[in-house]
Amino acid sequence: MATEKMQLTPMHNGAVERPIDIRKIWAIAKKNWMVLKGDKIRLFPLFLFPILMIVVFGFASGNTPKHIPAGIVDYDNSEFSIMVRDELASMELFSIKSVSGTQDEGRKLLDEGKIKVLFILPEKLGEKVASASDAQIQVMVDESDSSVAQIAKSSAQVFASRLSSEATDMRLRAISEKSMKVQNDIAGANSANAPSSMPSPSSSAGVLMRDLALTYSKSANLVQSTIRETKNSLGYLVDQNEAVESFSPASAGRATISLLAVGDQQQSALQQIAVYSALGGAQAQMFKDAQGIYADAKKAQAQSDAQAKSSAITAQFLSVAKTDAASVSSGISAAHTPITLEVLEPYGYGRRGIDFLLASILALTIFQGATMGLGRAIAGERKDGSLTRVFLTPTSNITIILGTQIFYMLLETVRSTMLILVAIALFSVSISGSMLDIIIIVAIFAMGATGVGMVLSVLAKNQEQYMALAMLVSMPIMFLSGVFFPIQTMPPALQTVAQALPVNYAADALRGIMVKGFTLSQLMPDIAALLAFNALTLVLSLLLFKRELV
């Protein structure tokens, strides 16, 4: 290339060599199509692949498993444990296959693969819950089926949290009753105006305080861990869909958590999070109030001890204490008032997993198709000698590369369009933005993806070498694309790598158009990154291209 000066001297047949010759680029692209067209065995799978890809993903993803076979070992056999068993049986997720008396029996079923999940209800579970002491339910999950295990674990977690919240609720009611009693006692003391007859408000407030502190610390921990766990287990879908903005720390009382465009399966879990964060807030408020009462009661007692007579000050303190006690009651009632959850869907109603995954599937299909498909392009033609014939003509390297690459780019664009159409037809995927914009992004990305294939194709001397190189590139990128494994569960360093990949820029831009209805002007950063990558691959393949027969 470098030694070939641009010559404008007419050739004997009137031709001149230009560095970029549109007519020749078109001729090369057309030739590649004619070769492909004649090869039915190659043509057929090439177009079947994107259809297969979307069909497999469409049916395989987005649906939560139902009726996971489960077993229960009940050592308790109390009223409470039977209630737990009934609740488990009523869950759609689990199908209770057996209730056994010992862990060994349950374990055997798990080993045999008859059940995937085993719940173990220990002895004295009911008693412990009633007496507000630490109680534990165990769950054993068959980890060999990781996706089911994941779902079973997080569901068991949610279930346990629900039980806890019910227990907490019971305890809170008891506290509420005690609080009422404190109010009455204080009121009584106030009206009697006789400290001697006052039934020691401080002692009853002390009991209240102790109970509250205990309940609070337990439920606060529970709430925090539940939020954390649920968020983790949902992390994939949540982040994948960029759905949840952030949890606003719920204050006591009613709270609204905005959930943005969440698939239906995630909504219930997110609702749970909302309830717990609000519950946590309410309890914090209660605790603060209870502290106030306790301090007031202390002061009141100090007053009454010092003066040993009723006085206006005592009455004043007592009235403050009464207000605080009322606040505790209302806090408690707020805590078991369900928190309303409003689901906002800025990107349209009823979005499912496939809607969000489609962009990634599309980008990955393009990338895989391009990196796996260009073996024939330069490497194959070099090996079979036909590239020699092209080398003999006055055709510049960049024209050879562009002509070949444009053919494959068009091929990938057509395949991707088919994939989208099949997704729309089979899974009623709705596209918010313009189809033309999608095709433009697809074409831009396909140029970069085929650019990667081209770099490998100019490096390799034959198709076998090409395949070896292509595997090296395509395998890691397949797994970093977020289609098979969520990017958010990767280590931070890998996440950075994944986010820098053009395949994820493309997926991002495509998701923007498909889900959020963005136009190209809103996607300029993504487009700029993709174009820069295209230029990089072109420069690389030009530098590595050898116009020699060695």
Added chain:
Amino acid sequence: MLFHKIEYSIKCNTGRLMPEGKNGFAIECKDLVRKFGTFTAVDSLTLQVKTGELFGFLGPNGAGKTTTINMLTTLLSPSSGIARVAGFDLATQAALVRSRIGVVPQQFALFEDLTPVENLWYIGELYEMGRGILKMRADELLKIVTLYDKKDIKAGTFSGGMKQRLSVAASLIHSPQILFMDEPTTGLDPQSRLALRELTQKLNQNGITIIYTTHDMEEADKLCQRIGIMDKGKLVAVGTSEQLKSLQGHSHSIQLQISRHDGKLVDELKQLVGAVSASYSGGTLELRVKSLKHGTVHTLTSFLHRKGVDVGDFCILEPTLEEVFISLTKKDLRE
């Protein structure tokens, strides 16, 4: 006859277009070297081929013929040295060289998934030929190489001979001034070989300069106007067939089967016919003469008769290129 008569078909445009070399040379190269690592495939090749010549490179496998062709056709860059092909510098005007040369490479270099006509159209498009001219010329060439009736069958299904013919057609699509043919007859059956040689000669008669490599010495002898003998990357001799043969120092060798011989008799015979050398082995005496005079055979036989020596078979041989080659390279051809 595999190829059609082509008296008028090959319209070469050397006459009306740019002169090739200003000095009438189609190819000039000086000290051309190509190394592959430490191995020198072509070593200081200096050569001139005149416009319109049919020049042959003769040499064993691995002599550097193909490497030379690849360099002259811009498929390999020389390690050092300069060359002008069709009047253009190989290093700086490669595109101009490419547009003026046609190449029949050793491997067919065809698009086997395309039909002959698609092959020719595609290649023609890369030479920026107009659609109309391209179609006409493709049909014309396919008729010449007798592939017209198979023009819509994929080239991949063709036999070696058919592929070679298509390759020739492909190399001529853009009316080149110089045609390089790298061992075009290797692997062909005798009929195809003969037909291809005839076509080569016709093309040359139509004004195309042809560079032809072969390791078949008989072929080179019959076909080429001048021959360059290559061995171990070096050009060891260049000239017409006659010039090369005269390097042997004699024009004919007379071989006689004689019933007895001794040193005296051999000396007498040498003197009698003016032989430059004589040798005897296995009952056959060989006398090499610079020129064969009229009556030499008669003089010899009557002399031997008088001496009482019986003469069995006898023949007169001209030196072959093989002898020249062996004496130049001190080895037989490796194939």
